[in-house]
Each structure stands twice: as C-alpha cells, then as structure tokens.
Amino acid sequence: xxxILPVILCCFNLLSYSQSLSExxxxxxxxxxxxxxxxxxxxxxxTVKGCYAIGRxxxxxxxxxxxxxxxENIKTDxxxxxxxxxYSELYFNNNINVEYQYFFENRLREQISIKSYELxxxxxxxGEYISIxxxxxxxxxxxxxxxxxxxxxxxxxxxxxxxxxxxxxYNYMIIVKDNIMFFSRKEMSELLSDDEYVNDxxxxxxxFLTNPQILNHRIVSVDKYPSLEFTMKGEMERLGIKMxxxxxxxxxxxxxxIVYLQSGGLANNEFAALEKLYDLVTNSVIFxxxxxx
Numbered sequence: 001x002x003x004i005l006p007v008i009l010c011c012f013n014l015l016s017y018s019q020s021l022s023e024x025x026x027x028x029x030x031x032x033x034x035x036x037x038x039x040x041x042x043x044x045x046x047t048v049k050g051c052y053a054i055g056r057x058x059x060x061x062x063x064x065x066x067x068x069x070x071x072e073n074i075k076t077d078x079x080x081x082x083x084x085x086x087y088s089e090l091y092f093n094n095n096i097n098v099e100y101q102y103f104f105e106n107r108l109r110e111q112i113s114i115k116s117y118e119l120x121x122x123x124x125x126x127g128e129y130i131s132i133x134x135x136x137x138x139x140x141x142x143x144x145x146x147x148x149x150x151x152x153x154x155x156x157x158x159x160x161x162x163x164x165x166x167x168x169x170y171n172y173m174i175i176v177k178d179n180i181m182f183f184s185r186k187e188m189s190e191l192l193s194d195d196e197y198v199n200d201x202x203x204x205x206x207x208f209l210t211n212p213q214i215l216n217h218r219i220v221s222v223d224k225y226p227s228l229e230f231t232m233k234g235e236m237e238r239l240g241i242k243m244x245x246x247x248x249x250x251x252x253x254x255x256x257x258i259v260y261l262q263s264g265g266l267a268n269n270e271f272a273a274l275e276k277l278y279d280l281v282t283n284s285v286i287f288x289x290x291x292x293x
Contacts, residue, residue: 021094027053033060044068049103056116057097064102070110079114088119095269120273125149126280130163132174133288137162139176141257146284148172148277165281170265170274172281182256188226192219192253202230205251209234210242220250222261223287227252233267246271250282261285 021029030053037048045065052059071077078100082088091098095116102110126146130153133142137156147153151165156173164173183191191197198217206212209232217230228251236243247264263278264271 021096023053023055026056026058026094026096029053030058033058049101056095057099058091059099059101061101061103064104064109066104068102068104068109070102070112074110075112075114078112079118082114082119083121088121092116092119092121092269092273115272117269117272120270122273122277123148123150124277124280126284129284129286132162132176135162137176139178139257141176141254141259142287142289143174143259144286144288145174145281148281167274168265168270170263170270172261172263172278175260175262177258177260179253179256179258183253185224185226188253189219192226192228198228201228201251202232205249206232206234209236209245211235215246222250222252222282223285224290225252225254225287248275248278252285254287 030051034051038050040048042048045063045068047063049061049063051061078098079088082091082098090096097116098114098119100110100112100114101108125148127149129144129146131142131144132138133144137160147165148167151167151172154164154166156162156164156175160175160177162174162176164171198219202214202217206214212232212234215231215233217228220227220229229249230251231246231248233244233246236245244267245264246267247262249263250261252259252261261282263274263281265274
C-alpha cells in the first residue's frame, strides 16, 4: 500500500482573483479548476474526478485504487501543501473552505474538510512569562502569563488596562478592576451557578456595543479561580466609522478584584484562526501566590 497525497496543481493563476470573492466567483473558480484538472493522472492509481463548489466550499474529488488509504496525518499534509503552493492565502483571505473526497469505484473512501481559518499563516508560539506583579495598575494582583510571540507589548492607555498585546487589528489585554467585596472561590463558584446573575453580568459587560450578541458562555477555572468565559459580537463607532467587532473574554474573580482577559478585534475570518492562540495565552495564566502556602 502506498501513501499518496496528490498536490493541487492548476494551470492558471489563482492569485489573479480579487481578495473579495463572491459565491458566484467561487463557483466560476471551481468550474475552471474542474476544466483544467478533470481526468489528470497523479500516478499510483489516483486521478482527478472533478471539482465543484457548494456555497463557500471548494470540493475536490479523486478516484483512488483499491490499495490506497489515507495516512493518519493527511489533513495536516494537505494544509501544508496548500500553504507551500500559495493557495492557502487566497482561500483564507476570501473565506473559502476546502473539502477533499476520495472515491474507490464511486464509493466514498475518505473525506477531509478544512475550514478557511485553518489555512491562516499565523504563529501560535508563546513568548516567555511576563508578570504584572507590582504594576501600579495591577491593584496588588500577582499574575503572570505568556504573551503571543511576535506581538507588540504595550502599557495600557486607560486606568484599568495593565498591559496589552497587539497584532494588526487584534489585541489581548489584561484589565484589573476592584470588586464590590472579597469573595472566596467557593462563594464565587456558587454565585456563578446562578443563571440570572450570569445573564445580568453578560448584559452589563456587553452594553458598550451596539446590537450586542453573546455568542456563547460557560463557567471555567483559570489557574483554579472561578471564571466566566464568553464570546460577544457587536458594532462600535470610532470617529464616525462603524466597525463590527468580536471579543473572547475571561472574567476571573480573584478575591476582591476582577481580572478581565480580553481578546479580539474585527469580526472577520482571522478571529476564528486567532481564537486558538487566545486560548493558549489564557491557559498559561498563573497566580503564583496561591502556591506559596
């Protein structure tokens, strides 16, 4: 048996397309790909069956022989092929998903789906730990985390923003505010189990947006402290310009303080790609003092 990953080859310049393809454009693109590739023999019993589009998804189909089977890491290899060939940038920028289907005697043998955000050329490595201990805006909170590698690190320009990490139109911020009183972890966990309290809290924190939407929320722990994780979307206006933004936030109830870890930016395809990175940064959070006892 042989592990075969046919490389997508097109005899025309895909990058000549604009960076804002409609579904009609994607359909036309699929028709051109189909015309160029249909019947192409990659060797080892693999030939191109065809290509078509469903909405914003390009579907590539192949005939394979009886001995073919998909390698365990086929999806990773396909993504790498698309990045090396340069097509990933086109697909990512235009929110085009890709699906690969492999048939033996007209029976589907394997199907691999790749979302457009998975094709982003982003760095998901984290830098070394930085600490806000002793920072005048930290209000006594001792927290450290690993910022995204390569992002610009700046001081906050508003009273409660301790630090912010910037990349293009996206950011990750550490914000510390005073709570109304001291809450133990047990007390805060019990309070967060109250749906009415949580819904009121979400309504308040999203009130700065026009037409706010809470896309999801759940109760989690961030380094053993009860926290509210949620994603919200809405519109903001700056200097007369309206923008659609999306944020993923963690609200950590730390004794008599509230720590907000706020990430996000423009509501576009890049946010979905960066969400994994935001999760990694938050998962790196440590409150060191709790380990001193």
